[in-house]
Amino acid sequence: MRLRNITGSREVIAACPYVVQEVLQRQCPGTWGRIFGNSHPIHIEIGMGKGRFIHTMAREHPDINYVGIEKYSSVLLRAIQKMEQEELPNLKFLRMDAEEIGEVFGTGEVERIYLNFSDPWPKDRHAKRRLPSREFLKRYDRILKPEGRLEFKTDNRPLFDFAVEELDPAGWKAEVLTYDLHGDPDLVQGNVMTEYEEKFSSMGNPICKYVIRR
Numbered sequence: 001m002r003l004r005n006i007t008g009s010r011e012v013i014a015a016c017p018y019v020v021q022e023v024l025q026r027q028c029p030g031t032w033g034r035i036f037g038n039s040h041p042i043h044i045e046i047g048m049g050k051g052r053f054i055h056t057m058a059r060e061h062p063d064i065n066y067v068g069i070e071k072y073s074s075v076l077l078r079a080i081q082k083m084e085q086e087e088l089p090n091l092k093f094l095r096m097d098a099e100e101i102g103e104v105f106g107t108g109e110v111e112r113i114y115l116n117f118s119d120p121w122p123k124d125r126h127a128k129r130r131l132p133s134r135e136f137l138k139r140y141d142r143i144l145k146p147e148g149r150l151e152f153k154t155d156n157r158p159l160f161d162f163a164v165e166e167l168d169p170a171g172w173k174a175e176v177l178t179y180d181l182h183g184d185p186d187l188v189q190g191n192v193m194t195e196y197e198e199k200f201s202s203m204g205n206p207i208c209k210y211v212i213r214r
């Protein structure tokens with residue numbers, strides 16, 4: 001499938017073999033092994049944007065199945081274009097709002113969740129929309145394996161401080177926590193940069209990261 005000469009991201013997505021189509025999403029819980037054709041662990045990125053991080057991860061870890069989730073068709077299109085250039089059998093996409101994440105994964109079906117440079121939603125009244133909020137942690141709690149981990153990176157310090165404050169009330173603990181990922185020689189080893197990470201770290205912004213568990 002070539003994207004050249006095709007206008008309309010929704011139409012492209014509807015015809016794309018890398019995307020689990022919306023009409024089929026409700027059938028996904030408990031069936032990801034069948035979708036990928038193997039029983040490898042499932043790692044997901046929520047709000048993947050143009051998909052550089054998850055595409056690189058999928059290339060580097062062929063024994064892990066990756067699912068990239070993105071709300072907007074026009075953005076997902078860019079991740080699809082990367083797959084066109086380099087097709088990877090262990091990467092699929094979902095176009096959906098993460099609020100419905102519990103509708104597409106079964107209980108304990110996911111081994112790792114990545115949140116990278118999530119939208120900050122700075123107004124207090126929008127706090128529930130922040131992907132590391134306690135409301136979202138509750139959703140992740142159900143789909144994540146008991147030994148599963150969630151990783152979050154951002155250069156937005158107020159958002160990161162908020163995310164750290166949400167952990168205790170939601171029953172999660174930080175296993176790794178840094179306010180300067182790129183300045184930590186141990187933690188930065190093997191770090192895969194996202195599009196936003198490259199942009200903001202090149203401007204001199206320190207990158208915060210946590211890895212959490214229940």
Ligand code: SAM
Binds near residue numbers: 047048098117195
């Ligand atoms: N993760 C990428 C990176 O680090 O380069 C993109 C970061 S961008 C700031 C945040 C992305 O998350 C956007 O593409 C946005 O559309 C997506 N997003 C925000 N809220 C979402 C939600 N509730 N469900 C799915 N995607 C969402």
